[in-house]
Amino acid sequence: MTVTHTSIEKPSLDIASVVNRRAAGHSLEAPFYTSQEIYELDLDVIFGRHWFFCATEAEIPEAGDYVTVNVGPHSVIIVRDDDEEIRAFRNVCRHRGARLLDQGCGSVGNIVCPYHQWTYRTDGSLVFAEYQPSTFDREQFGLRPVHVRTVGGLVFFCLSDEPPSDFDEFSRFVEPYLLPYDLRTAKVAHQTDIVERGNWKLVMENNRECHHCDVSHPELLTAYFPFNRHSEEDVPPRMRPLYERYKAAEAALTATRTAAGFPQEERRELDSRPTGFQLFHLPLDGAGASLGKGGEQVCKKLLGSITDPKFGxxxxxxxxxxxxxxxxxxxxVFWVQPLSPGETLVRTTWLVHPDAVEGVDYDVDALTAVWKATNDQDRALVEATQCGVANPGYVPGPYSTVEDDVEAFVNWYVKRIRSSLG
Incomplete structure (x- = not known):
């Protein structure tokens, strides 16, 4: 007897309905973290139409240095050209489409296609293409450019033909805060990549709050206070002494910034604009200098024009x-790259003064200890949450009073997706 199995096709997800019924102040429904359809929409709308932080200038310090960044099906080359300008191109040969550079980083004189050796300068112009007719116009076949901007040593690109125009205003506000650190000439001391088995939004949500810090991050709290957008009313009695120390450190940091002539305004525009951002200054505990034991320095040389180590x-x-x-x-510096609905790459880069000498001015293990431990702890939290949201028993829960930055991230995300759906 032959048994015939009839497959039941799963109905397509009604994304508009899921988006429109999102309850403010609550976590997202499960499909936002598990659905392949929403993941592909995220790649198109969020990562395809907004500015994406991808590298620091310190990662490509010399002419010909490059990094490649993959976002879903897209691959982008970020390269410093012979005139020291930062450029971005589609990582696709204009001949028959072969990928040009397969490594994550490196250095080139020219960009040469491994297939038929079409050759491009680092400004994207085509300089060699064999066996072409006399009518062939090389100028028409340069690499396809991608919009790229630098802000105080940070590199961003946008895959859209029409990137969000508010980036100019963001750049004007933020760059004066970054210039004293002179990140353009900084040196990469270390870089790590970890893959978290969780949706990229869970990674970002976890980062946007410190509600879990006093329980989950003992290494981080050797220097940081576990307060983020806490009012006095939010602080439980057990944490009052620590909160008082935090307020005293905050007042001392304000005085230090004022004495240094450092910009004072802080800005929180996480969900009110396409290029959402927040800039704020945190005091550090203990010695107040850095992430060493008791808040001590982990590098003897200070960045840029900073002269007071207690600079928060x-x-x-x-x-x-x-x-x-x-x-x-x-x-x-941290950035995330979605790999699948349930996997996310998290890259962390540590920068130091260009003249800092490893083993003399800093020790890599000491420099990276706090954030390596914290990243691993966050990885476990994200993966546990991914397991939870994939459980049929999951229903969205309410955010606490100290998780408004999480709400702002989710609200920004939902606004961008809803706008794309018309």
Missing amino acids: DLSLHMQPNAWFHFLSDHAV
Whole structure:
């Protein structure tokens, strides 16, 4: 007897309905974290039409240095050309479409296609294409450019033909805060990649709050206070002494910034614009200098024109994929890249003064210890949450009073998706 199995086709997800019924102040429904359809929509709308932080200038310090970045089906080359300008191109040969550069980073004199050796300068112009007719116009077949911008040593690109125009205003506001750190000439001391088995939005949501910090991040709290957008009413009695120390450190940092002539305004525009961001200055605990034991420095040389090691942590949050910590003696740069509905790459880069010598001015293990531990702890939290949201028993829950940056991220995301759906 032959048994015939009839497959039941799963109905297509009604994305518009899922988006429109999102309850403000609550986490997202499960499909936002598990659906292949929403993941592909995220690649198109969020990562295809917004500015994407991808690297620091310190990663490509010399002419010909490059990094490649993959976003879904897209691959982009970020390269410093012979005139020291940062450029971005589609990582596709104009001949028959072969991928040009397969490594994540490197250095080239020219960009040469491995298939038929079409050759491009680092400004994207085509200089060699064999066996073409006399009518062939090389100028028409340069690499396809991608919009790219630098802000204080940070590199962003946008895949859209019409990127969000508010980036100019963001750049004008943020760059004066970054220039004293002189990130353009900084040196990469270390870089790590980890793959978290969780949706990219869960990675970002986890980053946008410190509600979990006092339980989950003991290493981080050797220097950081576990307060983020806490009012006095939010602080439980057990944490009152720590909160008082935090307020005293905050007042001392304000005085230090004022004495240094450092910009004072902080800005929180996480969900009110296409290029959502937040810039704020955090005091550090203990010695107040850096992430060493008791808040001590982890690099002897201070960045840029910073002269006082007790300069706190200038923090920048960017939608959709990055966050940054700029300290007196080093900077830590994070960005995420979605790999699948349930996998996300998290890259962390540590920058130090260009003249800082490993083993003399800093030790890599000491420099990276706090954030390596924290990244691994966050990885476990994200993966546990991914398991939870994939469970049929999951229903969206309400955010706490100290998770408004999470709500702002989710609200920004939903606005962008809803706008794309018309």
